[in-house]
Amino acid sequence: xxxxxxxxxxxxxxxxxxxxxxxxxxxxxxxxxxxxxxxxxxxxxxxxxxxxxxxxxxxxxxxxxxxxxxxxxxxxxxxxxxxxxxxxxxxxxxxxxxxxxxxxxxxxxxxxxxxxxxxxxxxxxxxxxxxxxxxxxxxxxxxxxxxxxxxxxxxxxxxxxxxxxxxxxxxxxxxxxxxxxxxxxxxxxxxxxxxxxxxxxxxxxxxxxxxxxxxxxxxxxxxxxxxxxxxxxxxxxxxxxxxxxxxxxxxxxxxxxxxxxxxxxxxxxxxxxxxxxxxxxxxxxxxxxxxxxxxxxxxxxxxxxxxxxxxxxxxxxxxxxxxxxxxxxxxxxxxxxxxxxxxxxxxxxxxxxxxxxxxxxxxxxxxxxxxxxxxxxxxxxxxxxxxxxxxxxxxxxxxxxxxxxxxxx
Numbered sequence: 028x029x030x031x032x033x034x035x036x037x038x039x040x041x042x043x044x045x046x047x048x049x050x051x052x053x054x055x056x057x058x059x060x061x062x063x064x065x066x067x068x069x070x071x072x073x074x075x076x077x078x079x080x081x082x083x084x085x086x087x088x089x090x091x092x093x094x095x096x097x098x099x100x101x102x103x104x105x106x107x108x109x110x111x112x113x114x115x116x117x118x119x120x121x122x123x124x125x126x127x128x129x130x131x132x133x134x135x136x137x138x139x140x141x142x143x144x145x146x147x148x149x150x151x152x153x154x155x156x157x158x159x160x161x162x163x164x165x166x167x168x169x170x171x172x173x174x175x176x177x178x179x180x181x182x183x184x185x186x187x188x189x190x191x192x193x194x195x196x197x198x199x200x201x202x203x204x205x206x207x208x209x210x211x212x213x214x215x216x217x218x219x220x221x222x223x224x225x226x227x228x229x230x231x232x233x234x235x236x237x238x239x240x241x242x243x244x245x246x247x248x249x250x251x252x253x254x255x256x257x258x259x260x261x262x263x264x265x266x267x268x269x270x271x272x273x274x275x276x277x278x279x280x281x282x283x284x285x286x287x288x289x290x291x292x293x294x295x296x297x298x299x300x301x302x303x304x305x306x307x308x309x310x311x312x313x314x315x316x317x318x319x320x321x322x323x324x325x326x327x328x329x330x331x332x333x334x335x336x337x338x339x340x341x342x343x344x345x346x347x348x349x350x351x352x353x354x355x356x357x358x359x360x361x362x363x364x365x366x367x368x369x370x371x372x373x374x375x376x377x378x379x380x381x382x383x384x385x386x387x388x389x390x391x392x393x394x395x396x397x398x399x400x401x402x403x404x405x406x407x408x409x410x411x412x413x414x415x416x417x418x419x420x421x422x423x424x425x426x427x428x429x430x431x432x433x434x435x436x
Contacts, residue, residue: 028167029145031177032058034344035165036144036184037152037191040069040128042316042333043184044135045086049341051143058176059144060167062151062185065136069128070210070296073252074098074223074244075330076404081119082334091134096247098123099221101400105228106387110396117406123223125244125252127212131330152191155181160351161310165191181312182340184333187298189318196306197314199299200432201261204373206298206327208256209269211290212246213277220245224284227386229255232275237267238377240326241276243284253277253290256327263377269295300324300373301366302434308354313340319358319435324366324373326403332362358435364423365407366434371426 036047039061047059075083075092083092100113100123114121140146147167154166156175164175183192199205224243231237239257246252255273259265270293277290299320307314315321316333323329339357347353375381389395398415401407407416427433 028147028150028169028174029058029176030174032056032145033179034058034182035060035176035178035180036182037165038184038186038318039065039136039146040132040184040186040316040333041135041330042318042337043182044132044139045334045337046182046184046315046341047144048086048135048139048142049338050344051139053341057144058147059136059139060147060150060152062149064149066129066133068292068294069132070208070294071128072208072210072242072244072254072327073125073127073131073246074242074328075124075126076328076406077114077117077119077121077123078405079328079331079334080123082331085338086135086138086334088135088138092124092126095124095126096219096245097221098125098223098245100223101225102222103390103396103399104224104226105390106383108390110390110393111222112393112396112400114404115397115401115406117401118408118410119406125223125246127246127252152185154194155191162312179311180344183312183314183318184316184337185318187296187317189314192306192314192318195309195312197318198305199320200303200305202432203301203303203370204258204260204324204377205300205303206256206322206324207259207265207269207295208254208298208327209273209293209295210252210254211273211277211293212250213253213290214249214287215245215251216285216287218245218249218251219247224280226276226280227390229257229272229276231267231272236382237272238265238382241280243280251284251286253280258324258373258377260374260377298322298327300327301370302358302362303370305436307358307435308350310349310351313343313350313354315340321358321362323403323405324369328403328405331405355435359433363427363434364420366423367426367430368419368423369402370434371422
């Protein structure tokens with residue numbers, strides 16, 4: 028166990044492992060810490076949009092994705108209609124893929140180690156010692172043993188619950204939309220399909236319409252990821268039992284996706300979304316990825332933001348001596364308007380009457396569904412100047428001004 032490091036990265040999911048890889052390549056002494064022993068599973072849809080695919084290439088892991096499924100876009104279903112919508116043209120390319128988090132996380136972790144990061148597994152960060160507002164050391168627990176590691180800087184990437192982030196003052200504000208989701212794996216004769224399945228009309232076992240969607244993502248190895256997600260707020264919490272909804276959904280798509288067995292390995296999770304957290308940075312520490320609620324409120328996608336915030340946080344190590352204001356400002360600048368608009372839209376979708384009013388006519392419009400895929404796929408960029416991009420940014424800026432708690436505050 029190292030007793031000191033330039034940079035301690037807590038959490039070895041995509042965000043933390045990517046941060047460790049970027050830092051190690053810059054010549055920093057990096058310790059990458061995780062409470063789990065890898066490979067380990069993680070609740071996720073396993074889908075990588077073109078934006079996430081592009082971020083993996085930027086990290087230097089394009090070769091890892093070379094033999095994975097080449098996903099052309101989304102096959103959207105609902106209210107008796109179906110639209111196959113290719114990924115809209117964007118700077119991120121037009122190819123997505125899907126990789127189980129068991130494989131993806133372990134691969135990025137090993138990539139970080141190969142570039143010089145020191146990995147410590149099966150060890151949890153349980154507390155910090157702060158002097159003059161800066162973290163001087165972190166307390167680690169491994170079994171019954173306790174130890175300290177002295178640090179210069181800390182990047183916190185310990186996921187949606189972010190235990191270490193909470194000890195540093197991170198708060199999750201649930202008055203804006205958050206997600207509840209369940210995921211499973213099923214054997215399928217269509218595991219090499221070129222389209223991600225998405226059902227916008229999600230119904231429960233009693234045929235009640237739910238404020239969410241179902242998905243089937245082909246993994247190319249005989250398996251598909253089958254899952255359901257629903258939106259909620261503090262005022263309208265999701266009261267559905269996820270397991271029976273997922274099992275019902277798997278039966279519903281069984282013939283369409285040629286499922287040859289019932290779903291297995293069902294897990295569920297809560298997702299803070301759209302920057303709905305405060306306390307994301309201090310003098311020498313930053314929260315990234317899911318820990319900073321960098322998750323699209325409309326679909327639960329977060330791998331792209333995990334990889335992007337990892338790279339940005341490491342870059343900030345060279346440009347700022349105090350991250351308390353600089354890091355939240357960066358997150359708001361990069362994601363604030365988009366998240367604010369998406370949170371408003373997601374909040375509307377928690378109203379039961381909104382889903383059919385928008386969904387029934389919408390699913391029949393190829394143009395509208397292409398716009399939906401562009402937004403849900405995180406494919407809008409600040410450089411886009413078309414009408415849709417300008418309207419979305421304007422909606423985001425307006426929402427940020429009128430909200431009592433804008434993203435990352």
